[in-house]
Amino acid sequence: MRHIISLLMENEAGALSRVSGLFSARGYNIESLSVAPTEDPSLSRMTIVTSGSEDVIEQIIKQLNKLIEVIKVIDLNDGEHIEREMMLVKVKAGEEEREEAKRMADIFRGRIIDVSDQSYTIELTGTVAKLDAFLAAIDRSWILETVRTGASGIGRGNRMLRI
Amino acid sequence: MELTGAEIVLRCLQEEGVEYVFGYPGGAVLFIYDEFFKQDKVKHVLTRHEQGAVHAADGYSRSTKKVGVALVTSGPGATNAVTGIATAYMDSIPMVIISGQVPTPAIGQDAFQEVDTVGITRPCVKHNFLVKDVKDIAPTIKKAFYLAATGRPGPVLVDIPKEITQHKAEFCYPESVSMRSYNPVLKGHSGQIRRALQLILEAKRPMVYTGGGVILSNAAEELTEFVRMMNFPCTNTLMGLGGYPASDRQFLGMLGMHGTYEANMAMQECDVLIAIGARFDDRVIGNPDHFSNSNRKIIHIDIDPSSISKRVKVDVPIVGNVRDVLQDMLTTLREGREPNDGEALTNWWKQIEEWRGRDCLKFDRKSDIIKPQRVVELLHEVTGGDAFVTSDVGQHQMWAAQFYKFDKPRRWINSGGLGTMGFGLPAAMGVQIANPGAKVACVTGEGSIQMCIQELSTCKQYHLPIKVIALNNRYLGMVRQWQEFFHGNRYSESYMEALPDFVKLAEAYGHVGMRIEKPEDVEGALKEAFSLTDRLVFMDFVTDQSENVFPMVPGGKGLNEMILV
Numbered sequence: 001m002r003h004i005i006s007l008l009m010e011n012e013a014g015a016l017s018r019v020s021g022l023f024s025a026r027g028y029n030i031e032s033l034s035v036a037p038t039e040d041p042s043l044s045r046m047t048i049v050t051s052g053s054e055d056v057i058e059q060i061i062k063q064l065n066k067l068i069e070v071i072k073v074i075d076l077n078d079g080e081h082i083e084r085e086m087m088l089v090k091v092k093a094g095e096e097e098r099e100e101a102k103r104m105a106d107i108f109r110g111r112i113i114d115v116s117d118q119s120y121t122i123e124l125t126g127t128v129a130k131l132d133a134f135l136a137a138i139d140r141s142w143i144l145e146t147v148r149t150g151a152s153g154i155g156r157g158n159r160m161l162r163i
Numbered sequence: 164m165e166l167t168g169a170e171i172v173l174r175c176l177q178e179e180g181v182e183y184v185f186g187y188p189g190g191a192v193l194f195i196y197d198e199f200f201k202q203d204k205v206k207h208v209l210t211r212h213e214q215g216a217v218h219a220a221d222g223y224s225r226s227t228k229k230v231g232v233a234l235v236t237s238g239p240g241a242t243n244a245v246t247g248i249a250t251a252y253m254d255s256i257p258m259v260i261i262s263g264q265v266p267t268p269a270i271g272q273d274a275f276q277e278v279d280t281v282g283i284t285r286p287c288v289k290h291n292f293l294v295k296d297v298k299d300i301a302p303t304i305k306k307a308f309y310l311a312a313t314g315r316p317g318p319v320l321v322d323i324p325k326e327i328t329q330h331k332a333e334f335c336y337p338e339s340v341s342m343r344s345y346n347p348v349l350k351g352h353s354g355q356i357r358r359a360l361q362l363i364l365e366a367k368r369p370m371v372y373t374g375g376g377v378i379l380s381n382a383a384e385e386l387t388e389f390v391r392m393m394n395f396p397c398t399n400t401l402m403g404l405g406g407y408p409a410s411d412r413q414f415l416g417m418l419g420m421h422g423t424y425e426a427n428m429a430m431q432e433c434d435v436l437i438a439i440g441a442r443f444d445d446r447v448i449g450n451p452d453h454f455s456n457s458n459r460k461i462i463h464i465d466i467d468p469s470s471i472s473k474r475v476k477v478d479v480p481i482v483g484n485v486r487d488v489l490q491d492m493l494t495t496l497r498e499g500r501e502p503n504d505g506e507a508l509t510n511w512w513k514q515i516e517e518w519r520g521r522d523c524l525k526f527d528r529k530s531d532i533i534k535p536q537r538v539v540e541l542l543h544e545v546t547g548g549d550a551f552v553t554s555d556v557g558q559h560q561m562w563a564a565q566f567y568k569f570d571k572p573r574r575w576i577n578s579g580g581l582g583t584m585g586f587g588l589p590a591a592m593g594v595q596i597a598n599p600g601a602k603v604a605c606v607t608g609e610g611s612i613q614m615c616i617q618e619l620s621t622c623k624q625y626h627l628p629i630k631v632i633a634l635n636n637r638y639l640g641m642v643r644q645w646q647e648f649f650h651g652n653r654y655s656e657s658y659m660e661a662l663p664d665f666v667k668l669a670e671a672y673g674h675v676g677m678r679i680e681k682p683e684d685v686e687g688a689l690k691e692a693f694s695l696t697d698r699l700v701f702m703d704f705v706t707d708q709s710e711n712v713f714p715m716v717p718g719g720k721g722l723n724e725m726i727l728v
Contacts, residue, residue, distance in 0.1 A: 059469065066468075
């Protein structure tokens with residue numbers, strides 16, 4: 001099953017490679033991994049989307065906790081949470097595609113953030129599934145380039161990951 | 164007053180009370196070596212290979228409870244150290260390895276003797292550091308010792324670029340370490356301990372299974388008290404030997420792939436299994452599905468949460484330091500308790516004695532070729548069971564584990580997890596240096612000993628009177644055994660044709676060499692060797708080529724599916 005794991009770790013050189021090295025060394029899946037410093041620059045927050053049986057997920061969380069620089073780990077799937085990913089898509093926007101591309105961007109609440117005579121760049125935010133749905137909805141041959149951030153997740157309401 | 168980085172390194176080692184550093188100099192650590200020259204508090208042991216240095220520091224640590232320290236240079240110095248570091252990591256041995264690195268501006272330039280040491284060692288250390296400022300040396304080394312020795316112990320590497328050992332800073336050694344991201348648990352959860360005790364007291368067919376965690380947390384005394392108080396049977400893993408006295412009636416011997424019939428059967432048939440500082444690894448429980456196909460309840464005490472329910476689901480996990488948890492359990496048990504069902508326990512012991520009656524470790528005692536098992540038995544007799552025994556990896560290792568009855572912890576020193584051939588001799592050096600005057604035997608084979616044989620030279624330099632017991636069957640014996648059992652007797656590359664004359668070799672290194680070819684000469688030779696208290700004696704025992712290690716649980720099989728003699 002798919003799980004979103006969030007963790008806080010020391011914002012130090014090499015910390016990311018300890019996490020990615022752990023996943024490859026133990027054969028765990030990484031669907032996506034996103035990381036950036038938090039409001040406290042000494043901390044990094046990482047969101048890892050992974051999949052595996054309950055036993056595997058339990059081991060992943062234990063092994064992450066074992067890394068010396070990791071401060072806290074939670075499995076967002078243990079409770080209510082919100083997940084968002086951002087994607088930039090460059091699509092063909094010649095005379096033939098221009099209107100339809102704009103309409104699709106509107107339907108998915110995307111914003112067109114760059115325009116040229118032959119292309120639009122659309123910024124889309126949503127769940128991973130929503131972004132996938134957008135890519136499935138438009139004509140495949142129109143897609144020139146995509147870039148995605150990987151999912152970020154946060155617990156709902158009082159559910160917080162902080163030290 | 165400001166000190167150079169190199170001076171700071173030495174001051175840190177002094178502050179940590181380090182007596183011995185095992186190492187090998189080179190370009191990137193020249194300033195550090197210069198400081199060794201100028202002081203005499205921390206002694207340096209010059210090995211002949213970095214692998215030897217790390218194994219020696221490892222053996223030093225295993226036999227003393229102290230943190231072992233090794234010092235190597237950059238590039239090949241660090242890569243040679245990796246096998247030693249991985250060995251220590253797999254067996255959770257507390258060590259600090261200091262490696263030199265090329266100067267910071269040269270990092271990433273493919274400089275001479277440059278390698279990404281932090282990157283290479285990352286998967287086989289508990290933690291590692293690259294020091295980027297001379298001011299960081301002292302706090303980093305302090306952290307390294309703290310991390311190595313606390314929680315589940317392990318090796319920690321500190322990589323120091325050369326120019327940082329020349330830079331200057333005020334020296335101030337931190338008194339304590341506080342890390343928000345690292346707070347190992349010591350005490351077990353009291354509710355879990357209560358649940359465990361309830362299961363223990365209701366057990367009809369109990370079994371105590373203990374591993375290296377008992378040795379590492381110095382809990383042999385507590386374990387012995389617990390097992391005796393309860394009149395439970397006890398088995399030790401390869402790493403746990405000496406955790407419970409092997410000569411005691413309640414000890415069923417080692418378990419696992421080459422464990423005794425009685426230990427393996429009791430593991431499978433018990434109704435409550437108390438696992439203490441052991442991790443259910445593949446050499447211990449065989450096929451995990453087969454192992455789990457039983458109604459037994461499992462209590463698991465371990466300091467590392469990730470060891471719990473990793474390979475086998477357990478019913479009552481207790482995360483904590485083995486010794487603290489056992490002490491808490493003993494406190495409750497001492498306060499008085501309903502005794503266990505005496506009749507059930509008696510019947511259980513009857514069953515165990517029946518299994519024990521199978522005499523699974525028997526071997527041909529009338530053979531006119533030297534039986535390796537007999538050599539280890541006699542080694543036990545001649546040394547009064549009180550030697551430190553190191554080993555390499557293979558058949559000789561299993562025979563040493565089966566036939567040398569370890570009554571005390573930290574006497575049996577071997578590479579259990581990684582299975583590193585070449586470990587025995589350098590580890591014995593560390594043991595002998597830590598325990599001058601003690602009897603130290605390295606039980607090895609003619610294959611393994613050649614993997615670090617250059618350390619005979621180190622033994623000469625430091626007058627280490629180790630007794631090398633080479634069980635020489637002219638085969639890579641364990642490989643040969645598997646080829647016999649599972650590969651249709653095709654002995655592919657497991658026979659060594661051009662072995663050296665070990666007697667001459669020992670003599671060339673300045674030691675005493677002996678070749679023993681007849682069973683009747685074994686005891687006398689051992690006695691003679693151990694009477695030479697100031698000499699290293701290399702004993703080349705010409706043993707039976709076809710001897711196999713029994714019992715054996717073939718890979719993928721269950722613990723009660725042993726091949727017996």
